[in-house]
Amino acid sequence: MHWVVAVPMALLALSCVYPVFFTVNNALKDNKGYILNRFGIVQDPSVQNFVDAWGRAHLGEYLFNSVTVTLGAVVLLLLTSSLAGFALAMLRFPFRRVLFIVILASLMIPVQVVLVPFYRTMMGLGLINTRFGLILAYTAFFLPFCVYLMTAFYSRLPREMVEAARMDGATLLQIWWNIMLPMGRPALLTLGILNTLYCWNDVLISLLVLQKERTVMVGIAALRGEYTTNVPLLCAGIALAAAPIILLYIFFQRQIVDGIAVGAVKG
Amino acid sequence: MARRSEQTTALLFVLPAIAMVGIFRMFPLVWGFLLSFTSGDGQGGSVWVGIDNYRQLTTDTAFHDSLINTAILLATLPVWVMLPLLLAILIHQGVPGGKLFRAVYFFPAVLSAVIIGSIFNVLLRYDGTINAALGSVGIEAVDWLGSGTTAMASLIAVALWSTFGMSVLIFMAGLSTVSSELIEAARLDGAKPAQIWWHVILPAMRPILEFVAVVTTIGVLTSMFGLIYVLTAGGPGTSTTLPEFLIWMEQGKMNRPGYASAISMVLFVGMAGLAYVQIRIMSRNANG
Amino acid sequence: MKTLVLSLALVTTALPAFATELTVWDWKSGDPAAAAYFAKAKEVFEAAHPGDTISYVMQPNDQYYTLLGTALASDGGPDLFLLNGGAQARARFENALPLDGKLGDLAANLAGTADFSEATGLYAVPLTIQGFVVYYNKALYADAGLDPAAAPKTWDDLAKVCAAFIAKGTAPCIALGNKEGFGMEFWFSAIAASLWTAQEQADFAAGNLAWTSPQVVAVLQGWVDANAAGWFPKGANSTAKFMDEYEGFMRGETGNTIGLISDVAHWKQFDEMLGAENVGVFMMPAPGGAAAKLPAAGGIGYAVNKKSPNADLAVEFAKTLASAEVLQVFFADAGAVTANTQMDTSSVTSEAAKTIFGWLATETVPMAHANASAAQLEELHRQSQTLLNGEVSVADAAAAMDKVGK
Numbered sequence: 001m002h003w004v005v006a007v008p009m010a011l012l013a014l015s016c017v018y019p020v021f022f023t024v025n026n027a028l029k030d031n032k033g034y035i036l037n038r039f040g041i042v043q044d045p046s047v048q049n050f051v052d053a054w055g056r057a058h059l060g061e062y063l064f065n066s067v068t069v070t071l072g073a074v075v076l077l078l079l080t081s082s083l084a085g086f087a088l089a090m091l092r093f094p095f096r097r098v099l100f101i102v103i104l105a106s107l108m109i110p111v112q113v114v115l116v117p118f119y120r121t122m123m124g125l126g127l128i129n130t131r132f133g134l135i136l137a138y139t140a141f142f143l144p145f146c147v148y149l150m151t152a153f154y155s156r157l158p159r160e161m162v163e164a165a166r167m168d169g170a171t172l173l174q175i176w177w178n179i180m181l182p183m184g185r186p187a188l189l190t191l192g193i194l195n196t197l198y199c200w201n202d203v204l205i206s207l208l209v210l211q212k213e214r215t216v217m218v219g220i221a222a223l224r225g226e227y228t229t230n231v232p233l234l235c236a237g238i239a240l241a242a243a244p245i246i247l248l249y250i251f252f253q254r255q256i257v258d259g260i261a262v263g264a265v266k267g
Numbered sequence: 268m269a270r271r272s273e274q275t276t277a278l279l280f281v282l283p284a285i286a287m288v289g290i291f292r293m294f295p296l297v298w299g300f301l302l303s304f305t306s307g308d309g310q311g312g313s314v315w316v317g318i319d320n321y322r323q324l325t326t327d328t329a330f331h332d333s334l335i336n337t338a339i340l341l342a343t344l345p346v347w348v349m350l351p352l353l354l355a356i357l358i359h360q361g362v363p364g365g366k367l368f369r370a371v372y373f374f375p376a377v378l379s380a381v382i383i384g385s386i387f388n389v390l391l392r393y394d395g396t397i398n399a400a401l402g403s404v405g406i407e408a409v410d411w412l413g414s415g416t417t418a419m420a421s422l423i424a425v426a427l428w429s430t431f432g433m434s435v436l437i438f439m440a441g442l443s444t445v446s447s448e449l450i451e452a453a454r455l456d457g458a459k460p461a462q463i464w465w466h467v468i469l470p471a472m473r474p475i476l477e478f479v480a481v482v483t484t485i486g487v488l489t490s491m492f493g494l495i496y497v498l499t500a501g502g503p504g505t506s507t508t509l510p511e512f513l514i515w516m517e518q519g520k521m522n523r524p525g526y527a528s529a530i531s532m533v534l535f536v537g538m539a540g541l542a543y544v545q546i547r548i549m550s551r552n553a554n555g
Numbered sequence: 556m557k558t559l560v561l562s563l564a565l566v567t568t569a570l571p572a573f574a575t576e577l578t579v580w581d582w583k584s585g586d587p588a589a590a591a592y593f594a595k596a597k598e599v600f601e602a603a604h605p606g607d608t609i610s611y612v613m614q615p616n617d618q619y620y621t622l623l624g625t626a627l628a629s630d631g632g633p634d635l636f637l638l639n640g641g642a643q644a645r646a647r648f649e650n651a652l653p654l655d656g657k658l659g660d661l662a663a664n665l666a667g668t669a670d671f672s673e674a675t676g677l678y679a680v681p682l683t684i685q686g687f688v689v690y691y692n693k694a695l696y697a698d699a700g701l702d703p704a705a706a707p708k709t710w711d712d713l714a715k716v717c718a719a720f721i722a723k724g725t726a727p728c729i730a731l732g733n734k735e736g737f738g739m740e741f742w743f744s745a746i747a748a749s750l751w752t753a754q755e756q757a758d759f760a761a762g763n764l765a766w767t768s769p770q771v772v773a774v775l776q777g778w779v780d781a782n783a784a785g786w787f788p789k790g791a792n793s794t795a796k797f798m799d800e801y802e803g804f805m806r807g808e809t810g811n812t813i814g815l816i817s818d819v820a821h822w823k824q825f826d827e828m829l830g831a832e833n834v835g836v837f838m839m840p841a842p843g844g845a846a847a848k849l850p851a852a853g854g855i856g857y858a859v860n861k862k863s864p865n866a867d868l869a870v871e872f873a874k875t876l877a878s879a880e881v882l883q884v885f886f887a888d889a890g891a892v893t894a895n896t897q898m899d900t901s902s903v904t905s906e907a908a909k910t911i912f913g914w915l916a917t918e919t920v921p922m923a924h925a926n927a928s929a930a931q932l933e934e935l936h937r938q939s940q941t942l943l944n945g946e947v948s949v950a951d952a953a954a955a956m957d958k959v960g961k
Contacts, residue, residue: 003363005357005362006362006363006364009354009357009358009362009364009368010364010368012354012368012372013364013367013368013371013372015428016371016372016373016374016375016432017371017374018386019374019375019378019382019383019386020374022382022386023382032827032828035802035805035806035828036805036806036828038389039389039396056587057585080283080284080287081284083280083281083283083284084280084281084283084284084285086280087277087278087280087281088281091273091274091276091277091280092273092274092277093273093274093277093278094274094278095278096277099281099285102285102288102289102293103284103285103288104545106288106292106293106296107485108485108488108489108535108538108539109292109296109535110488110489110490110511110534111489112492112511112514112515112518112527112531113296113299113514113528113531113532113534113535114292114295114296114298114299114531115518115524115527115621115625116299116302116518116524116528116625116628116629117294117295117296117298117299117302118291118295119625119626119629119631120298120629120631121290121291121294121295121298122291123629123630123631125290128631136287136291137291139287140287140288140290140291140292141291141292143284143287143288144288144292147284171276172273172276172277172280173276176280197376197377201379203379203493203615203618204618207614207615207618207622208622208625211612212610212612217379218615220379220381221381221615221617221618222582222585222613222614222615222616223585224381224615224616224617225582225583225586225616226582226583226616226797226819227797227798227815227817227818227819228586228588228797228798228819228824229797229798230587231385234381234385235382238378238379238381238382241379242377242378242379242382245377246374246377249373249377253370256436307649309649310649311627311649311650311861311862313628329933329934329937388793388795388799391793392790392793392794392799393788393789393790393793393794394788394790408789408790410789410790410792410793411793412734412792412793413734413790413791413792413793413794413940413944414792414944415941415944415946496617499734499793500734500735500736502734502735502736502792502936502937502940503792503937503940503941503943503944504937504938504940504941504944504946505937515621516933518621518624518625519618519619519620519621519622519623519624520620520643520646520929520933521646521929521930521933522620522624522646522647522929524624524625524628
């Protein structure tokens, strides 16, 4: 019985690995070789496309921007959402529910809906063409979900912990830093991973905010031309851009799965 | 007095999040609402046109079709939740190779829409791999992405494929937390495996099911653009045009930001009912 | 005190003069075939205007107009921006500086200006000319028992060619990629070019020739008839014109394809992939007996943002971009057909290209689809797909087109 379901599941798994094969295989071809033989295994592999993608398409520099912005946004997201989640879940204060609902409601606004006003706001604040601006933009866009998850996570923890710490004379800030942040580790890990993915793969927000410096996914989007696209070069670019994320996933697979487990489930 | 200062501190803790959301999301939303009552004046500025944009929407067939397509998409949501659940259950029950599957199913979620789109273009085109495979067993070729009857289904299938791994992971995690004493007790009471699943495990999983349903709904309503662009460009006709895609087109190619804003607002308000239900679910889970 | 004020005034007036950076948006400057041209323009301009610099910002092609619209609507646009001629250009004229009388000697040497103009004037400097011709694979013609040297001249000739391809049964006659509706755009303008009179072209451009008129219906009917007769491959609606259709042609899978002469020249690519001796070219005929004509229009061009604080300097740079000296590089690298008529094309060796340049030098006719509005083109894309799928009749499609405002 097990084998009957295992076969289709294995096929599905195969389909999930196929893109990786497709990308790397085609990245090793030259353009003519690709056009004449799209599906076949590469005949005489060359790493020229990787060299071109890194240098001529500037993906090397763009990677640096992506790393900076993703790291900055993820750190900011984790700090603000854990701070807000702590307050929303454990402390009593006026407008608590209203504020929570406002944050949840903004989850429903897609980027396209607010393109022009968002851009003007960014411009008015002088944040266009700055990495800091993009970090703030990412934080704002991905924050609602993070706040929700952290609130859900913290509300399952015993409130007595906070009370006990207060009896010992700790300030709320100390309690957050010394107790809530460490306790929130599994949920924070989940959010860290998810948001790294979102920020890294984003194209539209990055295009709007960072027009002179680029992030790596924008660099790749720009490899698709109006009339021609050099698919092998594009594949090489995609492989370079996805490599850090895939490596991260393989490397931290255990923690990711556990993190999602605890983070999502406890919520 | 201590109470007062705690309240102030708590507000200060929420302030950074509220400020971000307020400045970068709520404020632009309100601004967009105002924009939806304007139209370009042909001089690079804009003029107030009242509800003209909304009136125009009532006769815009592309817009109507995009709403119908959204309804179709939402109708498939149970599949988006149940399929990963089924896979998670099978892996949990120890299907051979389950560990490997769990790891590999996550791969598509890492890849960008561009590469997923390119690959499925190649697979689904008329002279593509899938038709070739069907042909070898004598089934007639279908223009998966090019015919009005199959394009939406194909698009949904690809989108589902590219995100199901994440849900599988979450369900796996959920299953591992269902208390084993509960299952053991049911077994001692003589419950069959199917009964245990239905009466013990699934009820315990309810928060997770809701969580996945919420995340998936938000996902399908706000992030299908990339795949639509690469796979079908909204066609054939309007059969894969979703409001999100229409907004992009009006904003970009047609250069009508006012009209695009009007569509955005209808989309947002239309989602409000849905959002209300979700907020209820989410705040219940959060305040449990 | 006085000297302080004076020197402050000097500083404030002098600063912009020696540190102006022009921001230029496009979707091409990173393209290897175009890169040398853009670099040359920058180099020439910066040498002539010491201290001023050019900063190209290349946007991804698929998001270009969304970003441009957003930036312009927010008063945060670039100093210069690249536009496609026709509908896309007209949708942005409200943000562009009128250029009449600002181009000096260059104005007399520019072709394709109509597609960057309105009644109120010229709003962009055209760089290239775009046109549609049919390329054919001579080897496949021979395979199908046809004379590779005899390109079709009339609709009947074309019908015979396609009949031979269908009889042979190994390759579709006319390649078609209509996923984005571009297949229809090319078909529409190529057929209309040979079918319509100059007056009808002008009427269509002015919005006075209804889509339900016999002249327009004939073009749509031709599309449906050609499909019914089996001229097109199956699955056109899921095939992207760029580049699935052309890649298939380059693999030798299809006999004919309606291709481009533009800032990218298909003859160059096709010569390279199929061998120059296998690439033939003809002008698309139309049903009925009229002589085939070449539709051509302004391809891409630069507009100056009317809100740019450096508009004068931006106009200067647009002139540099459109100068024969700089465009020569574009022609050499990409085979771009330039809007500047002072270009020297004598160095070209491709037979197909020589034929095309011969046609271009004589008379060309308007490119009909470029005179439709952006909203009409979008609806045409949709209708063309449902027409191919047989989900709508030609009469209903034409009626639906008439409902879309110009």
